[in-house]
Amino acid sequence: MLHIRNYINGGFHDPRSGTWLENVEPATGEVYSLVARSDANDVADAVAAARAAFPHWSGLKAKERSDILLAVSRKVHEHLEDLALAESQDNGKPLWLARTVDIPRAEANMAFFATEILHTETAAHQTDAHTLNYTVRSPLGVVGCISPWNLPLYLFTWKIAPALAAGNCVVAKPSELTPMTAFLFSKLCIDAGLPPGVLNIVHGLGGECGAAIVEHPEIKAISFTGGTQTGETIARTAAPMFKKLSLELGGKNPTIVFGDVDIEHTARHVARASFTNQGEICLCGSRIYVERSIYDRFKQAMIAETEKFVVGDPLQESSRMGALVSQGHMEKVLGYIQLAREEGGTILTGGDRVSVGGRCANGFFVAPTLIEGLDAHCRVNQEEIFGPVATLIPFDTEQEAIAGANSTKYGLAASLWTNDNARVHRVAHRLESGIVWVNCWLVRDLRTPFGGVKASGVGREGGVEALRFFTEPKNVCIQY
Numbered sequence: 001m002l003h004i005r006n007y008i009n010g011g012f013h014d015p016r017s018g019t020w021l022e023n024v025e026p027a028t029g030e031v032y033s034l035v036a037r038s039d040a041n042d043v044a045d046a047v048a049a050a051r052a053a054f055p056h057w058s059g060l061k062a063k064e065r066s067d068i069l070l071a072v073s074r075k076v077h078e079h080l081e082d083l084a085l086a087e088s089q090d091n092g093k094p095l096w097l098a099r100t101v102d103i104p105r106a107e108a109n110m111a112f113f114a115t116e117i118l119h120t121e122t123a124a125h126q127t128d129a130h131t132l133n134y135t136v137r138s139p140l141g142v143v144g145c146i147s148p149w150n151l152p153l154y155l156f157t158w159k160i161a162p163a164l165a166a167g168n169c170v171v172a173k174p175s176e177l178t179p180m181t182a183f184l185f186s187k188l189c190i191d192a193g194l195p196p197g198v199l200n201i202v203h204g205l206g207g208e209c210g211a212a213i214v215e216h217p218e219i220k221a222i223s224f225t226g227g228t229q230t231g232e233t234i235a236r237t238a239a240p241m242f243k244k245l246s247l248e249l250g251g252k253n254p255t256i257v258f259g260d261v262d263i264e265h266t267a268r269h270v271a272r273a274s275f276t277n278q279g280e281i282c283l284c285g286s287r288i289y290v291e292r293s294i295y296d297r298f299k300q301a302m303i304a305e306t307e308k309f310v311v312g313d314p315l316q317e318s319s320r321m322g323a324l325v326s327q328g329h330m331e332k333v334l335g336y337i338q339l340a341r342e343e344g345g346t347i348l349t350g351g352d353r354v355s356v357g358g359r360c361a362n363g364f365f366v367a368p369t370l371i372e373g374l375d376a377h378c379r380v381n382q383e384e385i386f387g388p389v390a391t392l393i394p395f396d397t398e399q400e401a402i403a404g405a406n407s408t409k410y411g412l413a414a415s416l417w418t419n420d421n422a423r424v425h426r427v428a429h430r431l432e433s434g435i436v437w438v439n440c441w442l443v444r445d446l447r448t449p450f451g452g453v454k455a456s457g458v459g460r461e462g463g464v465e466a467l468r469f470f471t472e473p474k475n476v477c478i479q480y
């Protein structure tokens with residue numbers, strides 16, 4: 001059976017403990033590889049390698065680092081098919097989705113930050129005729145990047161690319177549920193000529209290996225994407241060490257549909273925003289507020305669109321939805337659907353585990369599920385489910401829609417559907433959310449700030465924000 005080994009100092013290593021975790025294919029429920037169960041000793045090895053590599057890597061010209069990272073990006077492009085297949089098998093997502101979204105985005109992440117560092121500016125401030133300030137930004141040293149299972153290589157590269165481009169050396173940990181593409185990526189880094197120790201990938205459990213990264217005193221910053229509770233734990237550990245922290249956490253995103261929209265068109269896009277990637281995207285809309293004047297017609301259109309999300313073997317092109325990432329996660333999602341029934345909700349479509357049959361007979365499949373009749377403040381409408389479950393909630397006034405949208409502890413992304421331009425700005429500005437999409441969803445420009453407010457996180461990724469996070473400014477003030 002394939003062993004997913006740690007990538008430290010440019011080579012592959014078994015975990016120091018000699019222990020391995022089973023890696024399950026969600027579509028079949030079968031163990032298909034073993035992943036290193038690393039601990040603080042492996043993290044210490046990775047940090048030592050990263051520290052040794054830092055002077056050379058940070059001393060390269062931006063163009064030299066850029067060339068190497070672009071070579072990594074090209075390797076990802078060349079291996080698109082293998083990586084997409086691996087991502088689909090490891091995560092349960094449809095192969096076509098990994099091929100068209102996840103892996104191209106990983107390639108784009110590497111290329112974007114590799115080239116962004118060629119176009120930065122250094123600030124200078126003239127105080128008076130005799131005084132000039134200029135500000136230099138330096139890499140931090142060794143940084144930690146911890147990423148989740150839902151968009152494995154996509155989010156892994158979203159973190160490591162700016163960290164490396166800015167001149168840092170990295171110790172990274174993918175989720176132990178989806179380690180495969182990060183493992184394949186490490187081989188591509190070797191082929192692309194990334195110097196040993198610049199990137200180190202340690203695999204293992206969050207509470208062991210992840211915690212060891214956060215606790216290590218030589219790791220100067222942590223960039224983390226994952227659940228809000230894990231973010232709290234990380235912040236508690238990192239704060240007394242004054243580490244820089246970027247926390248991209250959970251969401252419970254509102255979708256607001258006003259009565260002036262084209263109902264069929266909007267329902268199609270709102271269903272996509274709810275169920276793409278099995279609803280396992282932190283940006284998916286899970287609370288759909290609909291103006292009462294169109295509620296019944298929109299509901300019928302949404303049911304029809306939801307039922308088009310055919311659940312099936314992730315390897316088949318016809319499957320619009322694949323398997324959830326793990327048995328535990330499937331049980332959590334089914335538990336919330338049961339809770340919705342207990343809280344008085346009506347299941348309009350879906351609501352159950354799906355039996356796909358064949359090689360997928362034991363896979364973790366759940367039907368896309370649409371629910372109505374729940375109070376906006378009930379648990380199902382307040383807690384993150386992170387699966388193919390969305391609720392419909394009618395509203396009468398703009399105020400009511402905004403209040404409902406802002407009623408959870410989260411504030412990651414919102415989407416707003418209306419043709420009234422004045423309303424677009426009025427509502428968008430009042431939503432407590434790091435990102436607002438208007439008449440679209442998941443349209444991404446990598447230059448824009450990405451992140452959430454409230455319990456959805458601290459800090460922003462993307463564009464210059466990411467390079468700022470991974471560097472420290474120093475002001476030099478000269479009188480002459």
Ligand code: NDP
Nearest residue numbers: 148149174175176205206210211226227230248249250282
């Ligand atoms: P988790 O918080 O469980 O895990 C995220 C990562 O952190 C994993 O690599 C995990 O390892 C690791 N980890 C877990 N515990 C610790 C710890 N104590 N110290 C350090 N690292 C730890 O999240 P999930 O993987 O379950 O991902 C789903 C969550 O991620 C959802 O809440 C979702 O909203 C959020 N998310 C947010 C995004 C955003 O941009 N805001 C984007 C995508 C997802 P392991 O898996 O091995 O336990």
